[in-house]
Amino acid sequence: MLKRALIYGKFRTNGIYGSFENGTRWSRLMSMYPPHYAEPIFKKDSQNMEKYELAKLSHVPIKAALNSSSDTIFNAELKQKMLAYIVKCGNSRLARELLTKTFEQIKRAQIERKHLVKQDNGHAICIDAEKLLIQAIENSRPLLQLSSIKRGGVKYQVPVPLTSKKSYFYAMKWILDAAKEKDRKISLSSKLAWEILDAAHGQGRVIKKKNDLHRLCENNRAYAHYRWS
């Protein structure tokens, strides 16, 4: 268990959740904490901060860290989020097993690739499955989305920018959806591994889906002003 001493925190600005890009803090409507509570910092290496920062925090109440947030090599923010999306019916053990197997297959595939090309530039191949997952998610994040807005009795598909939180959500959802669209005999882990590898290299169905959406938004750029007028 984490000690209370580890939990002192600050306002997170670098995370993907917790704040909007315009600086206003985002919090749940039904949160048990009032909005002035600070996020906990449970990662050891982000606890080394300047004195004045610590002084700022010393009188700010801080949220308790979540049970699942611990500073291990097995946890990573995006990985945990992906895990949460894989879970079905609360069976998070199964989800973790699936993601572990996915990572295993990614590693095996990459190592095999590395051995194949070892003569010239084998070191260029990334084997870290977590990095590849993050790369895949970053690559498949959409910038815009179409939302239908009614103007003068006609519905227009208006391109709307996405918040970073939403774009991460779509990226992970698309990757997972693509992985779920498979033959019954293929396991989710292997398909997910291939989808992640594809997306990390900027190809595959998820990237295509993102590009299609961007193209549609581009085509409907004439309606963009309906967002505000």
Added chain:
Amino acid sequence: MKMFRKHVGSISRISTQLQRGPPTVGSIAGLSTEAEAAPKQERVDEKITEFRTAITNPGGHSPLQIAKFYTIPAEEKKRIFGGGGLPKQYELQIKTFTEACLMVRSPALELLQYIKQADLSKPVVRYVLYGENGVGKSLTMAHVLHYGALHDFLLVHVPWAPNWMKRPKETANATGQEGFIDLPFDAAAWLVHFKTQNAQLLQKLQLKTSKDYVWSKRESTPTGSLLTELVEHGIARIKYASETIAAVISELKQLSTAGQCKVMVAIDGFNAFFHPETRIFSDNKQRVTPDRITLTQPFLNITNYDWTNGVCILSVDKIAMTEGYMESYMPRYLLGKDGFEHLDPFVPVHVDNYTDKEFTNYISYYVDRFWITKTAPDLEDQLKFMSNKNPYTLMQLVRGL
């Protein structure tokens, strides 16, 4: 016959995978891409002293090599472990790492020392490997098996005995004995395994049978025919495979007692032979006990101490049992009264979790093979804490890193 082909097919697949990667030294050299030839050589040496040893013959292993990896040459791996013997997950690792490496660990060295010092003219000594789940009993056995294969032991190796009790390929009523069950495909597969492991040695020794074996009216194996002929007959006539195994094993006992050959018996999951029941059903829909299976008898026969010029390495394993019989890993519990009395007296060899040095070396090996690419300052501590230094748990933890 189809199963059989599958079996043989898998052997050939493994072999092709192995051929893809050259053995250790070459592959390490190949991995350091940026260096030129001369510094490369230096680096290889450095790595070998770090956590690898260049001694590929288990006979040369001494406590100096403890916690170091040695490479099983692809040819030998294919010959000895082609039909099983290495755990499935380990085979997968071998494929990914493009080399078959085993760590030299103290239980294996202990066993090797016993075997080297044993007086083979005395009745066989039974060594029983025991330990918690996933501590490396099978791999210890593999290490010793490799020694046996290189030192002119005829191998009588059962890769995983519970397979016969838990998931037999096919069952049939035995022709010879009333009320017994035959496992023809498994028996034939074992004969193939026996043949591939010992082909060279059998060729060299030219062992002959001591009596006539009459299989049916038209088929028989006369006295003085080669042991390989007997084995091949069993493979060709699957119906008689179980009886052939009994014949081969009793012949081996006689031959080794006569001093014509040395025999190494290695049976993984030996306690399966003493499990209260199997998953096989007889004609009257009742579960059969292991002693009613024809394959059990010869292997109990050869683990008896009434012959000489051999060694028996047996392992008792919790997962060889089924639910309800897995409380303890101790030989007395797993073997039960009958099994314990059958083996008594035996030499127990305890296999334990990694020591600190072994653990560190394993981590460096994983890093060397790119299996761990994360670099956290306390990575090793965390893994140590999470896995309790248990080899299997470590393997399971590291795969998702």
